[in-house]
Amino acid sequence: MTPKPCIVNMVASTRFCSAIDLNQVSLDLKIDYEQEQFPGMVYKVKTPKVCVLLFRSGKAVATGATSIGDVETAFDILRDDLVDNAKLTLWDKTDCEAILQNVVVTVDTEMLLNLNDLSITLPFAKTEYEPEQFPGLIYRIDENDMTAVCLVFSSGKCVITGCKTISQTQEAANILIHDLSEAKDAELDNF
Secondary structure (H helix, E strand, O other): OOOOOEEEEEEEEEEOOOOOOHHHHHHHHOOOOOOOOOOOEEEEEOOOOEEEEEOOOOEEEEEEEOOHHHHHHHHHHHHHHHHHOOOOOOOOHHHOOOEEEEEEEEEEOOOOOOHHHHHHHOOHHHEEOOOOOOOOEEEEEEEOOEEEEEEEOOOOEEEEEEEOOHHHHHHHHHHHHHHHHHHHHHHHHOO
16 A cells, blocks of 8 residues: 655645735735845745745735645635735635645655666656756656656655645655556566
């Protein structure tokens, strides 16, 4: 049975309205905003620990969450602050759906891996391994309307990114572990 992936980061977006004056909002909320350095205002939520980037377009992007509940809570906290303290009129909450953009997970394959051998036995078009540049093997999955990028380390631990849903993370982990197992078996058959 494939180990369950552990969510380490979710990136999600929503939109509160058609335009926001970030200079005024930063003053109202007492947040430093340096538009010359970055076009978004950084809004930090302490509980749950999530960072929300707010843009002039009314779009908000949450990062650092480990559950969809954390994403929604962070957006709700920012929404309340914008309405109560910045006195903004925002779209109805039902029109501001949180949309997952990227889910990053870790998974332990529970296998010790020889990355040099895997770089030869895994499909060449899906695999990159340049140990002088990065210590992990990069493996790309593009199946069943899902794309993911897997960072595979010799310890058997992997990072999977690029999935749009939590169920896709499990599917990507299943595919990765299957492909790694087959490649390891091919290594043994060659000796």
